[in-house]
Amino acid sequence: MRARTKIVVTLVAAVVLVWGFTRIGDWDVWAQKGASEPAAPSASASEPIDPAGSSASSQAPSDKPAESPSASPSETPDGTSSFETGSKPVEEPEAVTAMLIQNAPAMTVKKNSDGLAVITNSDSLLVLVNKKRNLSSSYIPEDLVVPDVEFSFSGDSPKKKLRKAAADALEELFNAAKDDGVTLKAVSGYRSYATQKSIFDRNAELKGAEVANRTSAHPGQSEHQTGLAMDVSSASANFELETTFGDTKEGKWLAKHAYEYGFIIRYPKDMQDITGYTYEPWHVRYVGKDVAKAVLDSGSKTLEEFMESYDQQAREASGKAKS
Numbered sequence: 001m002r003a004r005t006k007i008v009v010t011l012v013a014a015v016v017l018v019w020g021f022t023r024i025g026d027w028d029v030w031a032q033k034g035a036s037e038p039a040a041p042s043a044s045a046s047e048p049i050d051p052a053g054s055s056a057s058s059q060a061p062s063d064k065p066a067e068s069p070s071a072s073p074s075e076t077p078d079g080t081s082s083f084e085t086g087s088k089p090v091e092e093p094e095a096v097t098a099m100l101i102q103n104a105p106a107m108t109v110k111k112n113s114d115g116l117a118v119i120t121n122s123d124s125l126l127v128l129v130n131k132k133r134n135l136s137s138s139y140i141p142e143d144l145v146v147p148d149v150e151f152s153f154s155g156d157s158p159k160k161k162l163r164k165a166a167a168d169a170l171e172e173l174f175n176a177a178k179d180d181g182v183t184l185k186a187v188s189g190y191r192s193y194a195t196q197k198s199i200f201d202r203n204a205e206l207k208g209a210e211v212a213n214r215t216s217a218h219p220g221q222s223e224h225q226t227g228l229a230m231d232v233s234s235a236s237a238n239f240e241l242e243t244t245f246g247d248t249k250e251g252k253w254l255a256k257h258a259y260e261y262g263f264i265i266r267y268p269k270d271m272q273d274i275t276g277y278t279y280e281p282w283h284v285r286y287v288g289k290d291v292a293k294a295v296l297d298s299g300s301k302t303l304e305e306f307m308e309s310y311d312q313q314a315r316e317a318s319g320k321a322k323s
């Protein structure tokens with residue numbers, strides 16, 4: 001019996017002791033924590049302050065440089081966040097440049113078995129279509145929609161359609177024009193390969209192949225097949241697609257503001273040697289706001305010149321990727 005009570009007493013004492021130690025341990029941790037926050041900087045400051053203090057200014061700021069090394073990892077998020085905000089504006093143009101390199105004309109075309117240069121980036125918003133670069137006869141954009149804008153004609157027609165991004169941008173463009181007292185109307189957007197073929201064939205039949213070549217696009221060579229181009233006109237130009245549209249208030253507004261909404265005037269004056277087409281003040285092509293602005297800033301008058309300026313970088317990049 002006595003032995004049992006001894007054991008019980010020792011056990012209870014042991015439990016109390018262990019409990020006591022753990023509490024003391026807790027208090028120790030609390031005490032350390034509490035102390036380390038306000039006290040540590042000033043205590044540990046004495047060590048790092050010397051190197052920091054000698055290089056940085058001597059007064060209040062010396063507390064801050066001293067804190068960051070002593071208070072350690074918890075401070076790094078501040079450092080990285082300021083780095084991130086600093087690097088963000090640089091990142092956007094880099095992404096645009098990367099996109100342009102990816103879509104450089106030299107790297108986005110392939111000869112088919114008939115020797116025809118066929119475009120390999122048909123779905124890109126930066127696709128370049130011209131008399132040297134053909135869209136496949138089977139290419140149909142998957143995201144065609146009818147933009148909520150005024151048209152020069154009524155009723156349903158595939159030519160009301162544009163790819164979603166271009167349609168949204170056209171709505172913005174037309175609304176902004178309206179805010180400036182300018183009424184634009186959409187005349188002709190998406191055109192399928194088959195439609196372009198029948199237009200070209202009819203022209204060739206009526207006027208001869210030579211005239212058809214000059215005045216209409218070969219099937220596969222029309223930018224309208226991308227769903228990224230819209231012909232625009234106004235009442236003042238009788239909704240015609242004529243160069244006189246460029247002299248109207250509406251045509252001038254369009255030339256000035258199109259880039260703000262991601263469009264470029266695709267066939268400027270006196271650039272037919274490069275674009276293959278004479279002046280078309282009515283034909284706008286969507287490339288996105290960043291690129292439209294970049295085209296303007298670059299001083300390039302044509303999409304051909306602008307895109308080709310990335311050919312060299314694209315060749316180098318693919319060379320690096322291969323090696």
Ligand SMILES: [Zn+2]
Nearest residue numbers: 229230231283
């Ligand atoms: Zn057009």
